[in-house]
Amino acid sequence: VEKGSGCGCTCEGGKVLIFACSGGSNAGQIANMAAIKLDEEGCGRFYCLAGVGGGLTDMVESARSADKRVLIDGCPIGCGKAVFEREGLQADAYVVVTELGIKKRHEFAFSDEEVEKVVAAVKEGLGR
């Protein structure tokens, strides 16, 4: 996919960072794959939630200085949300995979449709 081709981006030149919990379940992996797709479509740059969670100064500062932040959690436990709250970061679009009618299971198979649901919810959250 060509960068910037599929997102209808309205913040040309703006720095959008995308975070996903990338957790150990279908829901976490759907969050991860949605972040990859959003990056590939040019919606923003998939960034490392673990680095922010670990309090790595440069990574926390990058997250803080972004124009917009997208956060995708797999389930209501909200690990990404907890990381953001601890660092005082706001998400401009926040999506929880299980709130889109996707049931969390400890297995790793998922469909393109499930990923697309999350991608669409993020775009809606960003007002695109």
Ligand code: SF4
């Ligand atoms: S938000 Fe849910 S799926 Fe994601 S890492 Fe936390 S417990 Fe796992």
